[in-house]
Amino acid sequence: MKILIVDDDQIFRKHLSKALIRRGYEVESVEKGEDAVRLGSERPFDAAIIDMNMPGMNGLQVVKELKDVNPAIISIILTGYGSISTAVDSIKLGAYHYQTKPCNISILEKILTDASSERSIIHKSFEGIYHGIAGKSPQIQKIISTVQKVKDSSLPVLIYGESGTGKELVARALHFDSCRKDGPFIPINCALLKPDLLENELFGHVKGAFTGASDIKEGLIAIADGGTLFIDEIADMNPAVQAGLLRFIETGIFRPLGSVKEKKVNVRIVTAINKDIEEEVSAGRFRKDLYYRLKGCSIDIPPLRERKGDIPELVNYFIKNFSETQKRPVTVTPAAVEVILSRPWHGNVRELFRFLETALILGEDNTLSKHLINSLLSHNQEKPSASSSSLESREVNYIKEQLEACRWNISRAAKALGIDRRTLQRKMVRYNLR
Ligand SMILES: Nc1ncnc2c1ncn2[C@@H]1O[C@H](COP(=O)(O)OP(=O)(O)OP(=O)(O)O)[C@@H](O)[C@H]1O
Ligand SMILES: [Mg+2]
Structure with a gap:
């Protein structure tokens, strides 16, 4: 994967380039937005990581112009906490994701891998695959039929599943197959923001709401008007914010911080969790009333090890995507699929896809064989097995x-x-x- 980094901070640029190169990405970095657009029109980059605030051309302009010269490019905006709503504008302009700075390289890597496997889905549709959700198991079929049943209603939906099972994918299907598809799809992750910042991001504030609030700030709930707000890792939301959210779900009304006026908007709330929420509820960290309200319509995505029947289709799906996006026709042997089927895949679909990608990149051959898969798997296991008697x-x-x-x-x-x-x-x- 070829990545372009655009940031005026030289130290950050160097650090990020190094880290990504070490992880096998091909990287070029530039200081100015103008240079990024020029390079982007000359070379086929797969993704761009763009700083929001730069002298000269800012991040938003870079997203827009890069998209003009390379419609398939995945743009990821990096921004400070203060400017998340501008970052949301970048999503409207076609950025795939925004991430607050300082950011951890493994988070960026996760965004990159998810984006690259989803990118082809947005541009091409595979026969029989519903909004990028591959799998023929009864569990997946039931999930798809639930999505189709509830997508056009405004009921909140709670998506439950371990990490990497496809919660965000399902949330996107709920939005992009619904009557709200032309409205915004706004994701926010509660685990990544401190509680008071989360409240501020969701509800916004008026001028003078607190020391330092020198300007009015629109909340994500207002920005998502007409679309979907996807609240990830909701178990990490603190009780004060939970109260405001419950009220919003019940009435469609919320109050920006420090405001005397209430606002009414039309937003579909989709939430996701990957931990045991019942435990949070019984420990009193998560409001029972909100939990029951959210649970009213829930989608439980089982871990991959409980629907192994999906593995062959997921593998084929990945292989097809890889062949098309990398312009490199690759195949996998039935014996290799057998070995893959025997693994537990605790990191679920994300781990499976990452493994296949590594295998295809490391293996010189265009065929994924049982031998190659076995050798990679034993290599991955070297660490624990070396001390297996300990x-x-x-x-x-x-x-x-x-x-x-x-x-x-x-x-x-x-x-x-x-x-x-x-x-x-x-x-x-x-x-x-x-
Ligand atoms: N059924 C599926 N078909 C095709 N791709 C899938 C499927 N399920 C998951 N994926 C892919 O696996 C990766 C992880 O999915 P996603 O980000 O939706 O998981 P998640 O449940 O939100 O994980 P996390 O809890 O870590 O955020 C993405 O690249 C996604 O496109
Ligand atoms: Mg997710």
Whole structure:
């Protein structure tokens, strides 16, 4: 994947280029928007990472002009906390995503991989594939039929699923197949914003609402008018914001911070969670009334290991996409698919796609063989197996087993392991278990 970085901050540019090159991307970076547009018209970049505030041409103009010279380019805007609503404008101009600075490289990488696998979906439609959602398992078919049933209503929808199962994909289908498709689709992630910032982002504020509020700021709820607001990781929303959201869902009315006037807008709320929300509810961290309101219409996306029947189609889908976007015809042997089927894929579809992409890039051959897949898988496993006799790795395996047996319900697994919840959470972080 070829990436263009546009940022006037030389140190950030260097740091990001290095990090992306280390991860196998081809990278060029420039200081000015004008240079980016010129380079973009000369070379076929797959993606651009663009700083919002630059002297001369700003990020918004760069997004627009790059899109004119290369309609397929994936633009990602980087912005400071203060200018999120301008960043939202960039989405209207065709940017794929915006991300607040300072940002973590793995978040950027996740955005890049998701965008590249979705890009071809936006431009081409594969026969029998509904809005980029591949899979023929009864579970996926049921999800698609639920989406089709509820897409045009204004009921809030709660999407539940582990990381990488396709929650955002389903949220996008709910919007882009609905009567709101010409309105904005605005994503916001509660886990990435501090509570007071989240409140400010959602509801906006009036001039003088608090020290430093020197200007009026429109909230994302108002910006999403006529479209969909996708609130990701809602379990991380704090109770004060939850109260405002509940009121908005029930009445369509909200009040910007510091304002005496209320606003009414028409926004469909779609929310997503990847952790055990019932636990948050019983611990009193998440309002029961809001939870029940959201749960009224929910879509549960099972982990990939519980619908392995989808794997062959997902693999074919990825292979087809890859062949088209990379202009490199690749295939996969049935024996290779068998090996893929035998894996648990705890990182779900995202992990599967990332693995296939790595295999296709590392393998010189245009055929993904069983041999190549096996050698990559054993390479990935070298670390744990090297110390497989150690106490620690036994602990990791045992914890993993119990977590799986409890469908990754942390409280239940902690009980089964005879330790408390916090200890288990600490161990999960330490051993990178998700
Ligand atoms: N059924 C599917 N068909 C095709 N692609 C899929 C499917 N499910 C997921 N994907 C792809 O897998 C990647 C991850 O999906 P997505 O971002 O929607 O997951 P998520 O549940 O929102 O994950 P997270 O909780 O980590 O944000 C994306 O590239 C998406 O396009
Ligand atoms: Mg997501």
